[in-house]
Amino acid sequence: MERNNQLHRQVALMRQSLFDQGYLDEQFVQLEELQDDTNPNFVEEVVTLYYRDSARLVASIEQALDNRPLDFNRLDSYMHQFKGSSSSIGGRKVKAECSQFREYCRTGNGEGCIRTFQQVKREYATLRKKLEAYFQLARQAGPRDTASRST
Amino acid sequence: MAIDGNLVSLSVLIAMLRKCMYGVSTYAKATEALQVLRRYKYDFDIVVAAMVGIDMDSLDLLKIIDSELGIPVIVASASGDQQVITKAIFHGARDILKKPVRI
Numbered sequence: 001m002e003r004n005n006q007l008h009r010q011v012a013l014m015r016q017s018l019f020d021q022g023y024l025d026e027q028f029v030q031l032e033e034l035q036d037d038t039n040p041n042f043v044e045e046v047v048t049l050y051y052r053d054s055a056r057l058v059a060s061i062e063q064a065l066d067n068r069p070l071d072f073n074r075l076d077s078y079m080h081q082f083k084g085s086s087s088s089i090g091g092r093k094v095k096a097e098c099s100q101f102r103e104y105c106r107t108g109n110g111e112g113c114i115r116t117f118q119q120v121k122r123e124y125a126t127l128r129k130k131l132e133a134y135f136q137l138a139r140q141a142g143p144r145d146t147a148s149r150s151t
Numbered sequence: 152m153a154i155d156g157n158l159v160s161l162s163v164l165i166a167m168l169r170k171c172m173y174g175v176s177t178y179a180k181a182t183e184a185l186q187v188l189r190r191y192k193y194d195f196d197i198v199v200a201a202m203v204g205i206d207m208d209s210l211d212l213l214k215i216i217d218s219e220l221g222i223p224v225i226v227a228s229a230s231g232d233q234q235v236i237t238k239a240i241f242h243g244a245r246d247i248l249k250k251p252v253r254i
Contacts, residue, residue: 035164085159
């Protein structure tokens with residue numbers, strides 16, 4: 001019983017640090033609020049969908065960045081999608097890097113795009129790792145009373 | 152009915168509408184959605200559509216649904232641009248939601 005409480009505390013702390021360190025924003029809380037008995041794994045399901053969607057978009061962007069001359073409209077369009085899905089799950093840092101990339105598309109700055117894309121990928125990888133660790137720990141801890149939450 | 156080419160934001164939208172007790176039909180492509188709407192127009196109370204990424208010009212979609220079918224359309228846009236918002240209302244949108252959508 002005590003071990004279980006400890007696990008729940010750890011999960012809560014891990015969750016809080018994701019917000020404190022700026023990886024997640026309030027949109028993630030929205031997802032949590034949509035999770036209930038009729039939809040018990042909603043958050044993890046949406047995040048998993050996000051990983052699949054992102055993998056596809058990253059591959060497309062990488063390919064587009066290999067073409068010369070760079071098609072900024074196409075790049076911007078892909079990144080618009082990536083920014084959209086990142087913001088839908090509350091991925092704050094990823095979203096910010098996506099915005100920066102789009103800014104470089106707007107000004108036709110190819111080098112800027114290529115450079116920023118590395119940041120996008122890095123932030124995405126970090127977010128993914130942290131979320132995977134979080135969900136794994138949450139699963140270990142098991143279901144709990146979700147009456148109170150705070151960010 | 153929810154229309155959005157971005158599957159992640161579509162999933163969130165579906166969950167929100169269901170939480171508000173709506174039954175939801177979903178489409179990633181506006182052209183498919185329109186076919187269904189035309190055939191079953193009396194079955195749908197409202198349409199929530201994304202502005203970008205739906206395989207059709209969203210303003211055309213708006214005009215068609217509003218004038219031809221008379222179903223209220225709410226538009227979801229990631230852009231906070233006043234021009235975008237004004238255009239959408241002008242073409243028949245009943246309301247605009249800023250993405251990411253909150254419940």
